Amino acid sequence: MLGLKNTLRNAASGMNASQAGLATVGHNLANADTDGYSRQQVHIGNRGPLKVFTGSQQISQAGQGATVQNIQRAHSTFLERQLLRDRMERGFFQEQSQGLKLFERLFDDQASNTIGPAIDEFFNAARDLSQEPHRFGNRQMFMLSAENIARSFNEFSQQAHSVREDADRTLQANVERINELAEIIAATNSRIGTIEAVGLTANDFRDQRDIAVKEIAELADVRVLIHKDGGAQIDLANGFSLVQGNNRAVLSTIPDPANAGLLAIEHTSLSGVTTEITNSIQTGEIGGLLNLRDTVIPTHMGEMDQLAFTFVAEVNAVHQAGVGLDGLGGRDLFDPIGVVAGAGLSMSVNQVIEADPGLIAAAVDPAALPGDNRNLLALADLQTASHAVLTNVTFNHFYSEVIRSVGAGVNRSEQLSEFHQTRFEQSDSLRESIEGVSIDDEMVDLSRFQKHFEASARVMDTVNRMMDEIMQLIR
Amino acid sequence: MRVTEKQRFVLSQLRIGKQRVRQIKLTEQLSSGIRVNRPSDDSIAAKKVSVLQTEYSRIEQYQKNVEAAHRLLTVADHTIGESSNTLFRLKEIAIRGLNSSMTPSDRNNLAEEIATLKEHMMTLANTRTENRYIFGGYAMSAPPYDNAFNFVGDTNTTSIAVGDSSLVKATIPGGSAFGDGTAATVDVFDNINQLETAVRLGIEVDMQNELERLESSIEQGIEARRFIGLQLSRVEASKTILAYKDTELRAGMAQLKDVDFTSAVSELKVVENALQATIATSSRLMKGTSLLDYL
Numbered sequence: 045m046l047g048l049k050n051t052l053r054n055a056a057s058g059m060n061a062s063q064a065g066l067a068t069v070g071h072n073l074a075n076a077d078t079d080g081y082s083r084q085q086v087h088i089g090n091r092g093p094l095k096v097f098t099g100s101q102q103i104s105q106a107g108q109g110a111t112v113q114n115i116q117r118a119h120s121t122f123l124e125r126q127l128l129r130d131r132m133e134r135g136f137f138q139e140q141s142q143g144l145k146l147f148e149r150l151f152d153d154q155a156s157n158t159i160g161p162a163i164d165e166f167f168n169a170a171r172d173l174s175q176e177p178h179r180f181g182n183r184q185m186f187m188l189s190a191e192n193i194a195r196s197f198n199e200f201s202q203q204a205h206s207v208r209e210d211a212d213r214t215l216q217a218n219v220e221r222i223n224e225l226a227e228i229i230a231a232t233n234s235r236i237g238t239i240e241a242v243g244l245t246a247n248d249f250r251d252q253r254d255i256a257v258k259e260i261a262e263l264a265d266v267r268v269l270i271h272k273d274g275g276a277q278i279d280l281a282n283g284f285s286l287v288q289g290n291n292r293a294v295l296s297t298i299p300d301p302a303n304a305g306l307l308a309i310e311h312t313s314l315s316g317v318t319t320e321i322t323n324s325i326q327t328g329e330i331g332g333l334l335n336l337r338d339t340v341i342p343t344h345m346g347e348m349d350q351l352a353f354t355f356v357a358e359v360n361a362v363h364q365a366g367v368g369l370d371g372l373g374g375r376d377l378f379d380p381i382g383v384v385a386g387a388g389l390s391m392s393v394n395q396v397i398e399a400d401p402g403l404i405a406a407a408v409d410p411a412a413l414p415g416d417n418r419n420l421l422a423l424a425d426l427q428t429a430s431h432a433v434l435t436n437v438t439f440n441h442f443y444s445e446v447i448r449s450v451g452a453g454v455n456r457s458e459q460l461s462e463f464h465q466t467r468f469e470q471s472d473s474l475r476e477s478i479e480g481v482s483i484d485d486e487m488v489d490l491s492r493f494q495k496h497f498e499a500s501a502r503v504m505d506t507v508n509r510m511m512d513e514i515m516q517l518i519r
Numbered sequence: 520m521r522v523t524e525k526q527r528f529v530l531s532q533l534r535i536g537k538q539r540v541r542q543i544k545l546t547e548q549l550s551s552g553i554r555v556n557r558p559s560d561d562s563i564a565a566k567k568v569s570v571l572q573t574e575y576s577r578i579e580q581y582q583k584n585v586e587a588a589h590r591l592l593t594v595a596d597h598t599i600g601e602s603s604n605t606l607f608r609l610k611e612i613a614i615r616g617l618n619s620s621m622t623p624s625d626r627n628n629l630a631e632e633i634a635t636l637k638e639h640m641m642t643l644a645n646t647r648t649e650n651r652y653i654f655g656g657y658a659m660s661a662p663p664y665d666n667a668f669n670f671v672g673d674t675n676t677t678s679i680a681v682g683d684s685s686l687v688k689a690t691i692p693g694g695s696a697f698g699d700g701t702a703a704t705v706d707v708f709d710n711i712n713q714l715e716t717a718v719r720l721g722i723e724v725d726m727q728n729e730l731e732r733l734e735s736s737i738e739q740g741i742e743a744r745r746f747i748g749l750q751l752s753r754v755e756a757s758k759t760i761l762a763y764k765d766t767e768l769r770a771g772m773a774q775l776k777d778v779d780f781t782s783a784v785s786e787l788k789v790v791e792n793a794l795q796a797t798i799a800t801s802s803r804l805m806k807g808t809s810l811l812d813y814l
Binding site: 076077145148149151152160161163164165167168171172174175176178179407409411412413414415416417418421424425427428438440441443444445447448449450451452454455458469473476477478480481482483484485487488490491 | 520521522523524525526529530533557558559560561562563565566567569570572573576577579580581583584587588649650651655656657658659660673675677678679680683684686689809810811814
């Protein structure tokens with residue numbers, strides 16, 4: 045016999061289901077703008093039949109109403125994976141182009157301390173002095189221009205190094221952030237494990253974990269593996285494990301004496317083994333910073349060092365051949381530099397000559413003082429001479445080529461950064477289209493569940509009135 | 520494909536942002552008048568500008584050198600011109616000294632005048648400009664002729680660069696103009712000294728000899744001025760070439776570096792129109808009717 049009671053229960057189950065639906069709509073709408081939120085959907089199912097005996101003893105089945113089977117989040121594993129890769133690439137080029145733009149400012153020819161104009165000025169000072177080599181004032185001016193070159197090279201090296209140090213500071217913050225995120229992932233792993241062990245889906249915790257994984261992907265190469273129990277395994281570049289279940293490895297930074305005291309990244313595994321992984325990280329913001337710090341800027345610094353080294357060697361060679369006002373030769377104008385590496389930083393003028401500009405070797409012939417300017421003429425000719433070690437071009441041409449390659453590097457980096465940004469946006473738009481909350485959709489659902497609720501309530505009302513009828517029969 | 524609200528807003532935001540970036544770049548170019556504000560704006564142009572800048576600063580220096588050479592040569596030219604005048608004056612005196620009606624006291628007066636002119640010649644030969652004795656050769660910081668009228672300078676000339684591998688001689692050694700005691704030159708001071716003695720003593724033969732030597736002295740001065748004139752014409756030629764190069768380099772750098780206002784302004788106009796359109800469509804997209812308005 046199908047009782048009214050059963051119908052009442054059915055109506056109640058419908059009201060329950062639509063309430064769950066409404067709650068989910070509310071949840072979705074509340075999170076319509078939440079980063080990384082995946083829209084949730086209520087799956088309402090049939091509660092299964094109940095065997096009933098009708099008057100003729102035949103068994104038939106009657107429905108028992110509806111139940112909320114589960115609430116799932118809309119999720120595209122494929123797109124999420126694509127987005128992780130896009131994030132890594134985007135992070136790499138964003139950091140690289142930002143750092144390069146800082147570096148590029150060192151070549152701004154409007155600035156007073158740039159090397160190109162300083163070299164021009166030096167040779168012009170030599171020509172100026174060649175007009176009146178006996179004049180002390182002109183000699184002082186020449187010395188000032190030599191000092192200016194040395195200072196420009198020094199400042200360039202210092203500032204280029206400080207761009208590397210800036211990269212280091214960001215690097216350190218990023219490494220600390222990875223540790224925090226690894227902590228969050230390990231913690232959510234354990235929560236998801238607990239919840240999903242009883243057959244539920246931990247939608248919101250999975251969202252939280254995804255957000256943390258995405259953020260790590262912005263920072264470094266990362267691979268994600270979701271195990272059957274719902275736990276995520278996070279591996280860094282080259283398979284260094286970062287999170288496994290509830291456990292996580294630790295990243296740390298340590299000054300590397302072999303790299304001018306800049307930071308190296310170390311990985312301490314779950315079992316406590318420490319390995320340096322600096323060079324394994326190839327993408328993400330950290331990859332971009334490392335590329336900038338250890339490859340791009342050092343390349344250009346090396347070029348400038350080569351320029352400084354060659355300049356000092358060539359100028360000194362000419363200067364040594366001449367004689368000062370005291371009739372003696374063989375003096376260096378700049379302190380000789382032994383190795384190319386760091387030449388720009390160590391460049392300095394000879395203190396002896398700086399103290400007495402009379403010692404500037406303007407003359408060739410010690411018997412033709414003070415008017416002999418032939419050595420200065422030879423010195424000035426260095427400006428237009430080609431130098432084999434500088435790819436067979438002049439000092440200034442070499443410098444101009446460095447400017448070009450820095451400019452082109454910034455350009456390329458910016459373009460790639462924009463390209464990956466666009467690609468990320470496209471993937472994110474696709475992801476949003478699947479996982480995002482559409483207010484229109486939710487409004488439709490809202491009406492749907494409202495109507496559903498109203499209908500179930502109407503059934504309950506009808507049953508209620510029928511029961512009243514029966515009660516009145518009894519009276 | 521579903522389109523969510525977030526997509527609509529983010530897209531509008533991105534599109535407007537991109538137009539704004541272009542707008543700012545163009546505004547920067549227009550307000551500075553410079554197209555290449557940093558190497559990455561146009562790396563090839565930046566390199567060319569840097570190369571031209573070097574050449575330009577060298578040209579500017581050569582122009583200064585030309586001025587200096589011009590000053591030195593002009594001073595030398597005027598000085599030797601003045602010395603020629605003095606020599607002509609001496610010639611007149613010598614001719615007057617040869618006149619038989621001259622009394623010893625007249626000749627004495629003439630000799631005194633010669634002595635004064637000799638001092639004048641000395642001043643000319645020891646001319647000092649811009650803190651240098653221009654006839655001293657490389658020995659330019661001391662007077663080239665000492666009190667006994669002996670030349671103590673050297674025979675060098677100061678070369679000044681007025682172009683890449685182009686030197687002019689900006690000075691002439693004193694010997695070439697006033698003699699330095701060697702056989703190759705006429706010693707003007709010895710000439711005047713001898714003349715003074717001859718006039719004072721009234722020795723006609725000597726006066727005649729010195730008068731002839733005066734001709735050689737004058738000839739020597741003319742020769743020196745010819746040399747200076749040659750250098751000056753080279754200086755002038757360099758000046759013209761440098762001025763031409765200067766204009767050319769300036770124009771070249773401007774072409775690489777400066778904003779083409781017409782195209783920049785029209786591009787800005789295009790960007791502004793695009794921005795306006797983007798804002799208009801975005802606002803419609805964002806305001807766009809939703810079910811919310813009907814439920």
